[in-house]
Amino acid sequence: MVSVASTVLSLVLFATYLGIGALAHDTHFSLGWVLGSTLLVWAGPAQIILISTLGSGATAVQAAIAVTVSAIRLFPMVVSVLPLVKTPKTKRRHLVLVTHFIAVTLWVECYRLLPKVPRERRIAFTHGLGCGLLVVCLVATTLGYGLAANLPPLFGAAILLLTPLAFLLSTARNCKEISDILALVLGIALFPLISQLHTGVDILISGVTAGTIAYGVHWWRERARA
DSSP states (O other): OOOHHHHHHHHHHHHHHHHHHHHHHHTTOOHHHHHHHHHHHOOHHHHHHHHHHHHTTOOHHHHHHHHHHHHGGGHHHHHHHHHHHOOTTOOGGGGHHHHHHOSHHHHHHHHHHGGGSOGGGHHHHHHHHHHHHHHHHHHHHHHHHHHGGGSOHHHHHHHHHHHHHHHHHHHHHTOOSHHHHHHHHHHHHHHHHHGGGOOSOHHHHHHHHHHHHHHHHHHHHHHHHO
């Protein structure tokens, strides 16, 4: 089930975690510490927030709150993927590792690949996919940490930008309904306008607004068909 899409996403993750390893080195965290954060946090943006906040002198409590707020975005992904892997015999403890692995990359790949996997084997498949991606990120973190002394800041910033760009393209690829396309296009169009308000939550406001409008259009179309 290896595909071009999986390879591209893995390469983007690899490049992203090169940047995270370099960032941890530049903020004077140890290699063991950043590998532990990769293993336990398992979300690039949340790790950047964790490293940046602690590196700037924030307390552990402040950093934990910032990371938790960032992680809320993953909750809908967990809720949407778990029904795809569960069977009537599945126990909660079987879903603990699956839940931990669900970040944006795994979420995209689960929606693309799980329909091709027999339901009784989907938890094992998700474990394997998650472990594979985690190994890629651990290796990249280590290399990025070691190369930090020779990695120009501008190049490091460009590497970190690859992740949102890849997720944007993956989301566009998975748009199947008009409402999906409308939500994506409106979100992109509204963000530059809302960012002028300097609210600090520009992405959240533009995303919620675009999603609400798209849902309203979807609801209206369904009512019209009925």
